Amino acid sequence: MTASESNAVTQTQEPGVEVAGAAMKGVIQKGIVTANRLLADKDGYYAPDRLAAKPVLTADDGSYDLRLRGKADGWALVTLEADGATRMICDVVPRCDQAGAEAVAFGQPMSLDSQFSLRGAGDLTTETVHLTPLTHLAVTLAERSANGLSPEALSGAYQTVEGWFGLSAGSLRLAPPDLTRLDNLGSVSADALQVSIANAAFLALVNDSAQWSTISEVLNNMTSQIAATGQIDIMGDGINVALADLVSAAALQSSELQATVESSVISQKLVVVEYRNVQRFKTIADVYADSDTAVADSEGSADSSEGTIDSGSDTTTGTTQDGTGEQVADNTDTTATDNSGDTVADNGTDTSEPPATDTVQEPAIPADAALLSWTAPLTRENGESLSMGEIAGFEVVYGTNPDSLDQSLAIGDASVDELLVDELTAGTWYFAIRTLDTDGNRSRLSEVVYKQI
Structure with a gap:
């Protein structure tokens, strides 16, 4: 041998x-x-x-x-x-x-x-x-x-x-x-x-x-x-x-x-x-459930759909479209957060203050910024599932005119569900998002949300 x-x-x-x-x-x-x-x-x-x-x-x-x-x-x-x-x-x-x-x-x-x-x-x-x-x-x-x-x-x-x-x-x-x-x-x-x-x-x-x-x-x-x-x-x-x-x-x-x-x-x-x-x-x-060994996280996880939006606007649920204009999904929630962090649209998130003995300062979201969050679509319009592996990323578009969102930010990571858009000038800014899939299809924009700077 x-x-x-x-x-x-x-x-x-x-x-x-x-x-x-x-x-x-x-x-x-x-x-x-x-x-x-x-x-x-x-x-x-x-x-x-x-x-x-x-x-x-x-x-x-x-x-x-x-x-x-x-x-x-x-x-x-x-x-x-x-x-x-x-x-x-x-x-x-x-x-x-x-x-x-x-x-x-x-x-x-x-x-x-x-x-x-x-x-x-x-x-x-x-x-x-x-x-x-x-x-x-x-x-x-x-x-x-x-x-x-x-x-x-x-x-x-x-x-x-x-x-x-x-x-x-x-x-x-x-x-x-x-x-x-x-x-x-x-x-x-x-x-x-x-x-x-x-x-x-x-x-x-x-x-x-x-x-x-x-x-x-x-x-x-x-x-x-x-x-x-x-x-x-x-x-x-x-x-x-x-x-x-x-x-x-x-x-x-x-x-x-x-x-x-x-x-x-x-x-x-x-x-x-x-x-x-x-x-x-x-x-x-x-956090805690009734069981001594299990934890209920129905409201505690980093759920991007449970965001807060600027005073006076409504929580919007956008729909994404494929490249042919057919509807791909209808569960992309787009929300914007104001600087105070106060919840304006009540969507089930518990925002009650913690006891006075244990306080945390609000995050220092700049006054000239908007924190956006969204939920990735799960299905296409024809009923077929849309996995995270099929999502290439997202595109956030924004501007001061809701009919002409002339600025954009590309996100090449399907796991990302939040984005801080900063250095915004004084005025009202409007935001929307579309999903990009791995085949090159682009969805139609979600409905528009806005924030006053």
Whole structure:
């Protein structure tokens, strides 16, 4: 047998699957990553099996890449732990406080205590498992399931945690960007930014706090709450970390980060994230369902159709058309937000003020700007479904004459559902949107909404 034949036999006998991802809270360098396959016993209870891969260290950008033994099927639990060499980049503006040590400036490395740990889980067919505080909470929640860490329990837990923080479905599977290097990114979605900022809020709670000395203490408190009740305390009881505190800290970080970037596009998306967090804070009391293990997110998610519009205008529902003029869809909601953030058109969104003891400032939407939001169409006029994969993007058109919208902004990302249009001169501005599909078809414009500047 030749050497090449011997290698071929070895590869056939030891199949494996590459699993990659990133450890972000902010960037975690030289973190120790291990993985276990999740297997069910005879009663259908899923738990980690023996280690399925040799430990690897995260790179300077927080990424890791390991190879699991066995076939590329099933789910795996991935765990990160810290030792004396592990470092985390401070992702809190302007600094990260440390008990008994000097504060670390935004963007600089800091040490982690030996108790620090993050977990995440994923389907091995996707081969991407990110490790963040939010995925860590989701794994803890899934462990309460009668079937343990089953695929169904994990999928449901990920969705539940997304609901707690007002994140779009699937956001925890997005690659979280490095908040300290935003200007170096070619592009980033508002959803991915919102995930990273929510993760940064965990460390932000340590700043100027006599109660929490490390991020490990914050995480351990939250996982204890979830393990015991399946929930996180809503507004706080003076002892436990409150969900409202985290959302409030995320809103503040969104605002602070705007001063750190030069890119107007990224700054605009940070304004959108700030707005989302403020609205989430207002409706946070509606998060929990009656069950102690489930979360109802009927009003809390980042639903682009639940926007606010300028005083005096009505919420409009536009219809999109294909290139032949036939109607493609009739569920594209286009709304504009005024600077105060007050809801004018009542469409079911709870805008009641939070208790006076827990207040959040409204996002600093510039006086010369309009925040637009919309819902992507789901069907064509002939009844055929229109998937997100068939949508190439959107075009927002606007101007001071509703019959001549002579300015436009193109959005080449079907997942984007909000846009801040700024540097508007005094007067009344009118806005509409059309959908572009991957075949080159352009819809007819939605109905027009307006805002007085």
